[in-house]
Amino acid sequence: MKEVQAFKFTASLVLVICGALLPHAYALEMEDLCKYWNGNGYVGNPSNCHDWGYCQGNSLVAWGSCDGTLVFNSPTSMCEYATNTTCYTNITESCSISSSAWYAPVTSNCSQYAYCNGQGTILYGECPKGQVFLNSPQPTCVWGPCPQDDICAFIPNNQYVGDPANCGGYLLCSNGIGIAGTCTASDSGQTRYFDYTLGGCTTTYPSVCGDSGNAGDDDTDDETTTPAPVTCTAEGYKDDGVTCYGYAYCAAASGNSKWGKCPFGLDFDPTSQECVSPASYACAATRNRCKNTNMVYATVTGTSCKQYTYCPNLGVGTCPSNYPYFDEVGGNCVQNKPSYAICGTS
Incomplete structure (x- = not known):
C-alpha cells in the first residue's frame, strides 16, 4: 500500500x-x-x-x-x-x-x-x-x-475490542487509534473469528453477530472477501459491483483500481461519487443493504418501500394495507410513501 x-x-x-x-x-x-x-x-x-x-x-x-x-x-x-x-x-x-x-x-x-x-x-x-x-x-x-475507529479513542491502550463495523473482526486500540485485524486460522486450518464476549478468537461464528450493532454482518451471505479490482479506463470512483458500501478507486486512466469502503452507516453512490445515507441511494436489489449499517430493518429496493428486510436473518416482510409503506429512517410502516430515493419515484 x-x-x-x-x-x-x-x-x-x-x-x-x-x-x-x-x-x-x-x-x-x-x-x-x-x-x-x-x-x-x-x-x-x-x-x-x-x-x-x-x-x-x-x-x-x-x-x-x-x-x-x-x-x-x-x-x-x-x-x-x-x-x-x-x-x-x-x-x-x-x-x-x-x-x-x-x-x-x-x-x-x-x-x-x-x-x-x-x-x-x-x-x-x-x-x-x-x-x-x-x-x-x-x-x-x-x-x-x-x-x-471512534471506539478506540475511549478504550485503554493495547486492548482488543470487537470491530463494530466487522463482526468477527477486532480492533487493537493503540494510543486512541483502532488497528483493524482478523483472527488467524487454527492449527487444523479452520477459520477463526473474534468473539468480543469472550475477548478472543474462536472457530465458532459469534452468535452476537446477528444483533451486535452491525446486524447485517452475519454469515447469511457471501460478502466475505474484498471485491476484485477493476480495470481502470478513467480517473475516479466506480461501483465495486458487489456491495452497497464499497467502491473502486482509479488514480489514473490505466492499471487496476484500489478498493475502499464508505464509513460505517453509509453507502456509496456512484453517480455523485460520494458516501451517502442508505435511504438516499437505491442500491441494487441483489445486494445486501444491511451490510455496513446498524439497521435492523432495511427497505427492499424496487418495491416502492412496500417491503423490508429483517437484517438479522435477511427475511423479507410486507407492511399492512392500512400502513402500506416502510419508512427506513423511522424504522416503521407508515400511511404515506416516504420521499427517500430508495422508495423510487413511482
Whole structure:
C-alpha cells in the first residue's frame, strides 16, 4: 500500500464536512464501549472530556468524573491535566490549553485531520481524494478503508475490542487509534473469528453477530472477501459491483483500481461519487443493504418501500394495507410513501 503524505491546511476554527467520504460516526455511548470490550477497566465518555465509566464483563457497572478541570485520558485510564492530554471529544478545548503541537484525527470524517500548533490555534486539513488519515506511527494519508475507529479513542491502550463495523473482526486500540485485524486460522486450518464476549478468537461464528450493532454482518451471505479490482479506463470512483458500501478507486486512466469502503452507516453512490445515507441511494436489489449499517430493518429496493428486510436473518416482510409503506429512517410502516430515493419515484 503506497503512503502519501500530502497535507492541505485550512486555517479555520470551524470544521466544514465535505468531500467524497462523509461522516464516520457511531454515536457511541459508554454502554457501547463496554459491550465490545471483554476486559475490566476504565473507558472515556464519548460525550465529554471529563467523565469516565468502568467496564466489567461487557457491561458498564460504574461511572464518574475527574476532579476539577482534569481531563480523562482514555489510553492511560487516568485523570490528567488538560495541558498535556488530548481529548478527541473536544479538540478545540484541548488545543486552547495545550502547549505542544499535535495531530488528531477528526473522528467524524475519515479523510480529515486537525493540527494544533501548541499556541491555541487549530488548522484543519484533508487528505487527497480517496485517501484516509492515519495518525500512527506518524501522521500520513493512505489508501484504503478508514484506519481509525471512534471506539478506540475511549478504550485503554493495547486492548482488543470487537470491530463494530466487522463482526468477527477486532480492533487493537493503540494510543486512541483502532488497528483493524482478523483472527488467524487454527492449527487444523479452520477459520477463526473474534468473539468480543469472550475477548478472543474462536472457530465458532459469534452468535452476537446477528444483533451486535452491525446486524447485517452475519454469515447469511457471501460478502466475505474484498471485491476484485477493476480495470481502470478513467480517473475516479466506480461501483465495486458487489456491495452497497464499497467502491473502486482509479488514480489514473490505466492499471487496476484500489478498493475502499464508505464509513460505517453509509453507502456509496456512484453517480455523485460520494458516501451517502442508505435511504438516499437505491442500491441494487441483489445486494445486501444491511451490510455496513446498524439497521435492523432495511427497505427492499424496487418495491416502492412496500417491503423490508429483517437484517438479522435477511427475511423479507410486507407492511399492512392500512400502513402500506416502510419508512427506513423511522424504522416503521407508515400511511404515506416516504420521499427517500430508495422508495423510487413511482
